[in-house]
Amino acid sequence: VSRLLGVRCIYLNDNEYAEGNRISFLFSNKIMIPEFLEIKKVERQWASRKKIIRYPGVKEGVYLWPYERMYSSLGSAKKKSGKKTIFVRPEPWTAQYYKGKRYFIDDLLIALKQKYKIVLLPRGDEQRKHYLGDRFKGVIVPEKSIELSEIMKACDLFIGAGGTMTREAVVLGIPTISIYQDELLDVDKYLIKKGLMVHKRDLSPEFVVELLENSYRKEPEREMLKKGKEAYELIKSVLVGQ
Structure with missing residues (x-):
């Protein structure tokens, strides 16, 4: 056009x-x-x-870098005692590029929901309806989208079957497991190689428990945010034709 x-x-x-x-x-x-x-x-x-x-960097850094100070304070804030909180983002099966499995995390959620507070972030009404079923009683399925800052405050572990939110969690220092079922993007391969993210196509409850016992929330990834700012300036200069 x-x-x-x-x-x-x-x-x-x-x-x-x-x-x-x-x-x-x-x-x-x-x-x-x-x-x-x-x-x-x-x-x-x-x-x-x-x-x-x-x-430079990943696209998520392009829009997250201005909020580094805010997210740093959220990440260092002390959480109340109690169950640890896991946020889960299901697979993007309506996306043209996605050819992986559907609803493959169901058994994992059922196995984890007694031990942890599980917040599932659905992609559309069909996924929401599925995860509001009786099998998933105890899993929290928000009616509306949640601000990233609210996720950051509460999240001890992020499990993502997609891309963008998974990388956002990585950039913000949240322990992250990618369960993406399709061919990995080069940007994701980079984050895995750097040790910033774990990739498990077949994720077991035992692996989640072990990771939560041995990982901790960090400050936002400053290298990624620095590159994000550089990318922002580069994109801006290209947009205005400089």
């Missing part, structure tokens, strides 16, 4: 498996991808190397 209207187009994406990349790469004026995303992968999706600009 922007090409037909003669409007300059800058395209950003961190997912090398999104089919929408192909047409977007063809018609955009500039393509911005994370530094960890292999250029050959986007070239195979018809991206011209001349258009590509790589920004």
Whole structure:
């Protein structure tokens, strides 16, 4: 549409498996991808190397860096005693790029819900209805979305079957397990290699218990936030044409 209207187009994406990349790469004026995303992968999706600009860090750092001070104070705040809290984000099965399993975390939730406070963050009404079923009695399923700052205050462990919220938790220093079932993105491979995130396609209750006993909340990942600020400035300069 922007090409037909003669409007300059800058395209950003961190997912090398999104089919929408192909047409977007063809018609955009500039393509911005994370530094960890292999250029050959986007070239195979018809991206011209001349258009590509790589920004530092991960996209989540681009919008989280201004809140470093706030999230640092939340992360260091003492929690009340009691059950530890696990936030869970199910699989993005309505997304075009996702070809993995559905509802594969059901048994895990049932096994953990007595020992821990489980807050499940559904993707749409169908998932919400599923996890409000009698089998999951005791699992908290919010009616509305929760502010990231509220998650940060309460979360002892984040288990994510998707991408963005999982990486947000990593950047903010929350112990994080990715249970993504499809091919991992290059940005996720980087975070795993750095030891900032664990990836388990088949996650057992025993692994969760052990990790919670041996992990702790940290300050936000300052390197990722620093890179996020640098990426923000770079993106802004590209947008204004400098």
